[in-house]
Amino acid sequence: MPAAEPASSPASVPPHRVEPRSMPGRDPRMQWVLTLAVIGAGILTIRPMGFSGWGLAVAVLFVLNCLALLARGLPEARVTERVAVVWLSLGIVASAALIATGRGGSTYLFAFFLAGHVGYRLRTRPAVVLALSCSLLCGAVLYFHLGPGHHLVPWEIGLATGVPVLVGIANRSHHQAVRSALSAAESAESAARAEAQAAVLTERSRIARDVHDVLAHSLAGINMQLELADALLDTGDLEKVREANGKAHSLVKESLKQAQWTVHTLREDSLPLLESLTAMLASSGHRDALTVTGTVREVPAQVTQNLLRIAQEALTNAARHAPGGDVGVELTFAASSTTLRIRNRAATRPVDAGVGSGMGLIGMRERVALLNGTLTTGPVTEEPDQGGWQVEAVIPQ
Incomplete structure (x- = not known):
């Protein structure tokens, strides 16, 4: 039989998470290099x-601008939007004031980089408003010659200090798309892990049913016959002891056949349904019991495996509870379903089967439920099979 679960099942693989700092297009090291x-x-x-x-x-304005620029490295999760608006607004005012008070060709760079970060950090509407304010402030400082360095930087450059907000907005949109893609990938991975775990549990349940089908009935019968033989030894009735021992041997042989069929039906390369069912009936002594109706077609491997296990369970129950009774099996291929019906007549020999575990019928219902089909079981009330038992499984196409 196959192993219950591989050593390294999909459910045991830890999920892979991508941290924000490793997201494509966002390298903190490059940001720090530009800031410095x-x-x-x-x-x-x-x-x-x-x-x-x-x-x-x-010097004070320069330090304030440096602090505003360095604050770009703060994680987004630790800075609320309201705090970000206040910090960036004060940074833009400080950059415009530095342009007004200082001389040098690099005073406007602080405004450029802050405007770009405004687009990345804030939503589009407040980002555009803040960038427009930056352009107007810096442009007005240079246009009205409010600082000693107006002759070094044209007023048009001051007016353009808000333009990098567009780059920031585009960068933010790209990062949001990447985050959404990563989130969707993680959700899909979680769903796949859950599906794999469910598949493992389903496979365990299926193997448990197969083990029950093969072992429960036969081992119970063998145990009963051996206990009977042990009890008869005290009476000295060797004939009945031999009879009980012979029945135990017969049950062992039957169990071996069932084990072979279990291995066969668990294999992925099992035979088609009709050929497999025909061979099963022949090996169980019901060579001419099968009737086929409709156009024969191939059915999925899962349907084949479960129908064969249902047939095996029904035949085992018939042999146990109705020994000597004729068995009939009908396989019907309809346009929208495949139907397997197993019917046995009443027993013609004494029934000595003991009490079953009650798991056989539950196992059959579970198999049919996995295939979204229906299972009907019960006594036969019409002639000529009155007094017998019928199992019918209908699997939709």
Whole structure:
């Protein structure tokens, strides 16, 4: 029989999660390199910077701009949108003030980079409003010659400081699409893992039914005959002891046949339904019991396996509870379904089967339910099979 579960089943594989920092198109190292480059350019070119007077004011504004720019590295989860709006607004005001107070060709770079981050960090509407404010502030500072460095930077560049917001918006849209794709992939992976786990449990249930079908009936009968033989030894009736021993041997042989059929039906390369059922009936002594109706067609392997197990269970029950009774098997291929009907007549020999486990009928119902079919069982009330038992499984096409 196949193993119940492989050593490394799909359900045992840990899920793979992609952290935000490793998302395509977002490299924190590059962001830090650009930030440090802007700060370095400011240190080298922006003047005056000192510890008193006008130089102190420029130095303070430069530090504020550096802090606003460095804050871009804060994780989005730790900064609410309201806090981000306040921080970026103050950063833009500080960058416009640095353009107004400092001299140097790199004063506008802080405004450019902050405007780009506004587009990435905020929703589109507040991002556009804030970027437009940045353009108007920086453009007005240079246009009205409010600072000593207006002759170094044209006012058109100040007006363009809000343009990078478009790059930020595009980058944010791309990252949102990547996050959605990753989330969908994780959901699909979780669904696949759940499906694999369900498949493992279904396979375990199927093998449990097969083990029951092969072992439960036969081992119970063998045990009963051996206990009978053991009890008869005390009476000295050797004839009855031999009879019980012979029945036990017959049950062992029958169990071997059933085990062979179980292995056969569990194999993926099992024979077609009609050939398999014909061979099963021949090996169980019912060579001419099969009647086929309709156009024979191939059915899925799962349908074949479950119908064969139902037939085997029904034949075993017939031999146990109605020994000597004739058995008839009908296989009907209709346009929308495949029907298997097993009917046995009443027993013609004494019934000595003991009490069954009651799992056989449950197993048959489970098999039919897996195929979305219906199972009908019960006594036969019409002639000529009155007093017998019938099992009918209907599997939709």
